Amino acid sequence: xxxxxxxxxxxxxxxxxxxxxxxxxxxxxxxxxxxxxxxxxxxxxxxxxxxxxxxxxxxxxxxxxxxxxxxxxxxxxxxxxxxxxxxxxxx
Amino acid sequence: xxxxxxxxxxxxxxxxxxxxxxxxxxxxxxxxxxxxxxxxxxxxxxxxxxxxxxxxxxxxxxxxxxxxxxxxxxxxxxxxxxxxxxxxxxxxxxxxxxxxxxxxxxxxxxxxxxxxxxxxxxxxxxxxxxxxxxxxxxxxxxxxxxxxxxxxxxxxxxxxxxxxxxxxxxxxxxxxxxxxxxxxxxxxxxxxxxxxxxxxxxxxxxxxxxxxxxxxxxxxxxxxxxxxxxxxxxxxxxxxxxxxxxxxxxxxxxxxxxxxxxxxxxxxxxxxxxxxxxxx
Numbered sequence: 001x002x003x004x005x006x007x008x009x010x011x012x013x014x015x016x017x018x019x020x021x022x023x024x025x026x027x028x029x030x031x032x033x034x035x036x037x038x039x040x041x042x043x044x045x046x047x048x049x050x051x052x053x054x055x056x057x058x059x060x061x062x063x064x065x066x067x068x069x070x071x072x073x074x075x076x077x078x079x080x081x082x083x084x085x086x087x088x089x090x091x
Numbered sequence: 092x093x094x095x096x097x098x099x100x101x102x103x104x105x106x107x108x109x110x111x112x113x114x115x116x117x118x119x120x121x122x123x124x125x126x127x128x129x130x131x132x133x134x135x136x137x138x139x140x141x142x143x144x145x146x147x148x149x150x151x152x153x154x155x156x157x158x159x160x161x162x163x164x165x166x167x168x169x170x171x172x173x174x175x176x177x178x179x180x181x182x183x184x185x186x187x188x189x190x191x192x193x194x195x196x197x198x199x200x201x202x203x204x205x206x207x208x209x210x211x212x213x214x215x216x217x218x219x220x221x222x223x224x225x226x227x228x229x230x231x232x233x234x235x236x237x238x239x240x241x242x243x244x245x246x247x248x249x250x251x252x253x254x255x256x257x258x259x260x261x262x263x264x265x266x267x268x269x270x271x272x273x274x275x276x277x278x279x280x281x282x283x284x285x286x287x288x289x290x291x292x293x294x295x296x297x298x299x300x301x302x303x304x305x306x307x308x309x310x311x312x313x314x315x316x317x318x319x320x321x322x323x324x325x326x327x328x329x330x331x332x333x334x335x336x337x338x339x340x341x342x343x344x345x346x347x348x349x350x351x352x353x354x355x356x357x358x359x360x361x362x363x364x365x366x367x368x369x370x371x
Binding site (some may be wrong): 021025027028029031034035037038039041042044045046047050051052053054055056057058059060061062063064065066067069070071073074075076077079080081082083085086087088089090091 | 092093097098102106107108110111112113114115116117118119124129130133134136137150151152153154155156157158159160163168170171176181185186187188191195196197198199200201202203219221231232233234235236243276280295297305307309319331333334347349351361362363364365
């Protein structure tokens with residue numbers, strides 16, 4: 001299934017639920033399958049290595065620590081200032 | 092930045108081999124709570140020095156500082172988000188400072204994790220939300236870490252005499268406190284529960300074995316959410332949710348939730364939530 005098709009289905013499903021329909025187009029897992037379905041789905045939605053490239057940078061915790069380490073190791077400092085939380089993607 | 096140069100191997104290697112790296116959230120430096128005053132003063136000094144040197148200065152910026160912390164170079168995020176521009180700034184600094192190149196100054200570590208200082212008996216939830224569109228916003232998921240104290244999560248429990256088939260609605264304040272974060276990556280991250288119009292999470296006991304209760308969760312949230320901070324153009328958001336709640340005596344509950352359908356405006360997205368141990 002293409003991404004476009006999946007997107008269209010998701011939009012349709014969401015439209016149905018927003019319109020107050022009782023069931024989504026995806027349906028919901030039965031009582032006998034719900035534990036496995038939820039475990040599998042939650043695992044599939046975790047950030048993967050490509051999402052976590054940011055973590056490969058050797059970040060220090062604050063500006064004062066960065067300056068102390070810059071002096072100690074004779075290295076310039078890279079500082080990024082941002083709105084929101086770049087580390088969690090809420091930005 | 093994170094979707095561009097800060098995920099790019101050439102940039103990561105230059106940073107780790109030649110620089111001390113730090114990022115900050117402006118809210119911590121300009122808001123009513125956050126970092127100590129002397130840390131705030133350092134950021135203000137860096138900005139003032141940038142102004143004095145007629146460098147680009149602003150809230151969302153990449154800076155290069157001298158090894159002793161003085162402002163040396165800068166890029167507005169619109170430029171810094173372009174990998175060649177950031178690479179050029181870093182290489183200029185390397186040529187200028189001729190740093191002691193080598194390995195990273197500190198060991199790289201996960202930057203998103205359970206909050207330190209949460210009570211050992213807290214229920215800690217890790218939420219991952221993702222839409223795949225809107226350019227760099229769709230390049231990596233958004234995460235939240237939610238902490239509920241024992242007094243709070245105790246309100247999720249059913250009464251005595253639990254039996255298969257029994258149903259109950261989870262505490263509405265707690266469920267709102269979870270579902271309010273069911274939104275995709277947006278620049279606005281005001282997650283006030285006042286945005287919620289309707290919500291519920293209902294549990295149904297599936298099994299009771301050796302004191303362990305396993306219940307399925309069904310629920311939904313309907314709310315309004317704005318993409319950009321400060322705008323008035325909130326769009327409707329709806330999500331249907333299924334999950335599993337596991338209760339063991341005298342332990343924080345285990346909870347997993349996943350959306351079966353979710354959309355913000357016309358953006359489909361997914362959410363997954365799972366309980367995790369407290370940070371050591």
